[in-house]
Amino acid sequence: MSSKAQIAVSYDLSNEFFRMWLDERMNYTCAVFDEGPHGRTDSLELAQTNKLAILHDYARIEPGMSVLDIGCGWGANLQYLAADRGVRDVHGITLSEAQHAEILRRRLPRVTASVTDYRDYAPPVKFDALMSICMLEHTATPAQVRAGEHIGVYRDYFRRAHEWTRPGAWFALQTILRNAVPRNRKDIEDMAHITYTMFPGGFAVRLAEVMEACNRYWEVVEVKTRRMDYLRTCEHWLQRLRSHGPRIRGRFGDGVFRDFERYLAACVTAFDKNYVSLAQYSLRRI
Numbered sequence: 001m002s003s004k005a006q007i008a009v010s011y012d013l014s015n016e017f018f019r020m021w022l023d024e025r026m027n028y029t030c031a032v033f034d035e036g037p038h039g040r041t042d043s044l045e046l047a048q049t050n051k052l053a054i055l056h057d058y059a060r061i062e063p064g065m066s067v068l069d070i071g072c073g074w075g076a077n078l079q080y081l082a083a084d085r086g087v088r089d090v091h092g093i094t095l096s097e098a099q100h101a102e103i104l105r106r107r108l109p110r111v112t113a114s115v116t117d118y119r120d121y122a123p124p125v126k127f128d129a130l131m132s133i134c135m136l137e138h139t140a141t142p143a144q145v146r147a148g149e150h151i152g153v154y155r156d157y158f159r160r161a162h163e164w165t166r167p168g169a170w171f172a173l174q175t176i177l178r179n180a181v182p183r184n185r186k187d188i189e190d191m192a193h194i195t196y197t198m199f200p201g202g203f204a205v206r207l208a209e210v211m212e213a214c215n216r217y218w219e220v221v222e223v224k225t226r227r228m229d230y231l232r233t234c235e236h237w238l239q240r241l242r243s244h245g246p247r248i249r250g251r252f253g254d255g256v257f258r259d260f261e262r263y264l265a266a267c268v269t270a271f272d273k274n275y276v277s278l279a280q281y282s283l284r285r286i
């Protein structure tokens, strides 16, 4: 699992920095450009709302419910659920202090959040629905994947999620998928840059392994892959990052700009060549 110090490498650099190139609400995950309430769009803002709406529906969320978002980032989904969809009780957990500070800064009504490792989390009440948007990738380390221990780690995550919910709950899950393996040196090095420099302690998952791991606790009702949507999302982020290049270099240094530019450009290639993809799952509690 990514430790708290490793999570700080990925997310605690500066909220101001991420605000420069993410969408307004600071979703740091795949947007959806061809489906959802805004339909086909080129706007990152609208496409992120499409994504949140699709996952809201995957989790069968109603306004009277209590909902947990595991790995809630800077609170984009918490804000969407409470402010746009009028959900009664929304809670998020993140391992990042900077993200938590941003959520508090937003003063969102009916939203609470805590800096908690999911393995230590013990909610006082059971939730009606769950969401987790690109957090599973942080649960098993590359070493655990190599040792074949990762499916057990995912299974433990799904067991906990099951424990935290009431009978009848639904779970909207989104994960990055590890598909093909790069064969040329540049792509191998760029993938290593993403994995070991940008997201230390984490590793993308395989679809078959998620299915196997959740099987005892959650029934997979729908799965949709969105490789090209993530490619487009990364193109938006890269373009926004570059448009703020001089400011980012001046404020955070050339090294930071170079690392993020290399990582986002490598993501565009990785989605293009199917080294990675994106999956959204609608899961029903067993």
Ligand SMILES: C[S@@+](CC[C@H](N)C(=O)[O-])C[C@H]1O[C@@H](n2cnc3c(N)ncnc32)[C@H](O)[C@@H]1O
Binding pocket: 001, 002, 007, 011, 026, 027, 028, 029, 070, 071, 072, 073, 074, 076, 093, 094, 095, 096, 099, 116, 117, 118, 119, 132, 133, 134, 135, 138, 139
């Ligand atoms: C790629 S970000 C996604 C954030 C958000 N869901 C979004 O869509 O923008 C991954 C999130 O998982 C959280 N996370 C990683 N490991 C965690 C752990 N062990 N316990 C709780 N949250 C964790 C990080 O702090 C971060 O908020």
